[in-house]
Amino acid sequence: MDISLIHAGLAAGAAMAAVPVILHLFMKQPPKRVIFPALRLIRERQKRSRKTMKIKNWLLLLARMALIALMALALARPRLFSQTSIGSDQEVPTAVGLVFDTSLSMGYKPRDKTLLDEAKQQANDILKKMPDSSQVFVIDSAEPGAPPPLSPAAARKRVDGIVLRPANRPLNLAVGQAYASVADCDRPRHEVYVLTDMARSSWDRDRAIEGLDKVKKVKSGIATYLVRMAPKDIHNVAVTEASPSVSVATQGEPVEIRAKIRSQGPATTRMVQFDLDGKPRHKEQVKLAADGETELKFLTPKLDPAIPIHKGVVRLSGAPDPLEFDDSRFFTFKVQPAMKVLIISDRENDAQFVADALDPDPTSLPAGTPRPSRVETIRTPKFDAQTGDTLKNYSTVFLLNVKEVSETGWSRLNAFVREGGGLVIGLGEYCNPENYNLPVASQLIPGSLTKKESPKETSFGKIADLTHPLFRSYPRQLGEMLSQIPIYHYWGITPPKGSRTLLSYSNGAPALVERSFQGKQTGRVLLWTTPLSRVTDSRLKTAWNEFALPVGENWSFFLLMKQTIPYLAGTSSEQLNYEVGQDAVLPVDPTRRFKNYVMQSEDGKTTERLNPPVDSLVIVTPPIGQWTVTASNSEGEKALMGFSVNPPGSEMSYTAMEASDFDALFGKKGYNLATDAESLKREVTMSRVGFEIFPWLMGLILILVTLENLLANKFHRESAPRGAVGVPA
Incomplete structure (x- = not known):
């Protein structure tokens, strides 16, 4: 913590603290002559009195000197600050990095706006106070690459266009990107704002923040503000899992669907619905304890051999939920003889x-x-x-x-x-x-x-x-x-x-x-x-062994035999359910040479033609939803494939970062933490201008004035000597 002076010249007035000493030396009161018969007794008392007055006068002198020095220092308006101060003037050109957490959890809606909408409003408020000569770098946590420098007006348009993104990289990388851009800017002030709900799923706690070395190279430093957009208490109910017991089922047999429902916040009741192939199959009301979880199991009807791909969804309904993306989860499985x-x-x-x-x-x-x-x-x-x-x-x-x-x-x-x-x-x-x-x-x-x-x-x-x-x-x-x-x-x-x-x-x-x-x-x-x-x-x-025991005694033989068949048939590794950000890999029958592959969304609004595969069909990071792939050839032969893509499971369990987590990532003094607009304003003021000491100095001056007055009255008060004999006039 350093100190700066708004009126540094007035600090020289502290030298006037020497005035009381000068006055004391040149304006000594001459001793009074006392004629008294008992001269010896008077002289002894005079020695004791001078010794006492000497000590008391020094205390009074120090009080007066401190009073003058503090008055001069107060006029200089000192402030404490943690960065090199450039002043409180809002016209100082600034290099600003605005890092937006665009993960799906920022879609939480505590009121009538999502957290991302509130973050965008907060960013616009920051930009309105920036002079036109500032340069702004807007970073979307889902977009790699160096952002272009923008004027505050252009940055506001860029901010308005930011949307939630299902696949995100850790904010560690996005912040490092902001540091790299801001550090290379020649503006006198450098700042980075990270607007996030501070969910742990958005950070990599085992990976250091990139670009901290660039922060040290900037002479004035880079002030970092972590702005928490999420409320303190999160209330949410999510479908965290919905999956079939097998990826490849047997025709004519039912399949068990397992689902997990998790609650964060107080106890609640929700309606859970299970649909298969676009038809409602089951619906039930579920009671969830506070911060509780429950597991549900559904059994499909016997699978129709004529339908090779089956798609289902488990969704929540009932009370409104502030976070919508985790209220449903898709799954896909295929059937074969x-x-x-x-x-x-x-x-x-x-x-x-x-x-x-x-x-x-x-x-x-x-x-x-x-x-x-x-x-x-x-x-x-x-x-x-x-x-x-x-x-x-x-x-x-x-x-x-x-x-x-x-x-x-x-x-x-x-x-x-x-x-x-x-x-x-x-x-x-x-x-x-x-x-x-x-x-x-x-x-x-x-x-x-x-x-x-x-x-x-x-x-x-x-x-x-x-x-x-x-x-x-x-x-x-x-x-x-x-x-x-x-x-x-x-x-x-x-x-x-x-x-x-x-x-x-x-x-x-x-x-x-x-x-x-x-x-x-x-x-x-x-x-x-x-x-x-x-x-x-x-x-x-x-x-030779006791391997093939009954299931009730040891189920290892039974399980290994059951696992052997799909493994050797190549179906145990077949994956039809993915999380966003993963590449979907679909096996193709090498004996059937299809030339045309078309991928279509469940609602039929999105259609994409795919390149013919060599060994397997690889679809790079498909969006969230349920997808059907139709393979065909010139002879009219067709084959159906399909898969489902869900949001990341890590975002469905909201856990906030702690201050200790940020200490490890940024260093204890490497960031400023704000939880709302007021606390952000205080943190920015502290970082830009510093802590105003003037009110404290004025209070101390008031105390010293009072103390000096008490000392002066006490030390120079006339009092009759003990045992003195009055002499009539």
Whole structure:
């Protein structure tokens, strides 16, 4: 904190503080002569009196000196300030950066205007006070690039055109952009105003503000004003999630839709409506506790096979909401026929556990339970006897504890995988390693078999990649479940180059290994080195593990089998629901060569022609809404695709930045915080002109005048000496 003087010349009047000293030295009162018989006693009293008066006179002298010095200083009008002062004059040319937070949360409407409208009004009030010689840089937080310098009049027009933007960059970058523009301007005063609701979603708290080095290079500094536009208390209800249980559903089966409704503020009641394909399907009233959240589940009707793409929305209605963008959320999913799975085994028991996990008996399931897979089983001799391309109708083939496969059988499996199919091999007691290590088999299997291993105490151990589609649904819980499963025997293998171990045993040996084959469609082989079946009596030599336990005892086997089919079929990674700012990637069928792709909004008002894709259709940052993509060719053949785009989920949970957050970003003295127009006015005055000390000096002068008067009266008051004897005149 520094100090400046409005009338610096008058400060020289402080030198008049020496006047009392001069008067004291040249106007000493001559001592009075006292004739009294008891001369000795008089002289003793006179010495004591002079000593006392000397001390008292110094106090009075200091009071008078301070009084004169303070009067001179008060006339000079001192002020405290934190930036180099240029004066309070509004005619000083200024380089101004106006940073607008245009994120969707600025659409909050506490009164009849949104926060962005109030920010624009605040900016116009600032610009009206700027001289025409000022330069203004208007920065939209969603727009990268250096802004052009504008006059205050041109800047007002630019401000009026600012709108909310769904996809924004962190304000750290926008402020840095303002610093760079303002610092390079030759105007004598430099200021940056950040107009924001201060939501944490608009800032990157782990990233420093850019351009702070430029602030230090400006001699007069750059005053930064953070203006909070949002009210202290936020009241809002939002649909934070609405998603189908699967991205690719099975035709003729219902799909479960999960939705989450969150309230910020006091308890409230809202109406929630679920629509599918433009038709209302469900509506219910929901009570929300203060700052509470509730989860809802809806079940679609059985899906019509004639409709390949289904679009839905969960929306709020009822009481008016100050923030509209989060009152609805879209979702899209596609349907396809149930995937056919073939299980090849030598014995029925080896196929039973996988078949029950993938396609259990419908009579044992609750009504409406979807059946995404249809399982067929076949014995190995019958499979070997087949010829031709009989596997093309299956999405996945399981080879479970098979002793030997003919070379023809291995060749057919090889061709199936290289055409994009999925193969799962479960090794076991009866496998012949010589057959599995044949050249035709080694081209396919992700590991050469060595010998049977029988460790004393082993279980499943480390999951190599928790984000892998097989494990990412419940990675922590799945890891805990797998670690509790005893493994008695497994096959030792040597994985070939290009394969990867997805799951190990607790001793580090490979348990699950994957091998991929690139082509028009990616083919994959998964190799389990222990059986995908279970023998009840663990004392038997055919008991290799306790993996295939009932769901109630350990659901890891059931979940991994369920995840395997969509992963190998390539549908588990298919994404149809995005947040704004993401690129939408839609897979295309490589066997169907479409030339024309047209993207259309749900209301039909927006239509865009897309370039034909090479491998997949990439749509760069599509807007919020539900979109349909129609592919066609010259023969009139068509295919429908679709996807949904929603607002960012981070903006649906409003949490305000704290002063400590800004201290870390700007430094404790690197910004001025304002919460309304009055506080902004005070902060600007303090930064431009400083803190007026004159009223405090006048108060201190009043105190000193009073003190000087009291001291003068006390020190020079005549009083009769104690014990004096009066002498008659």
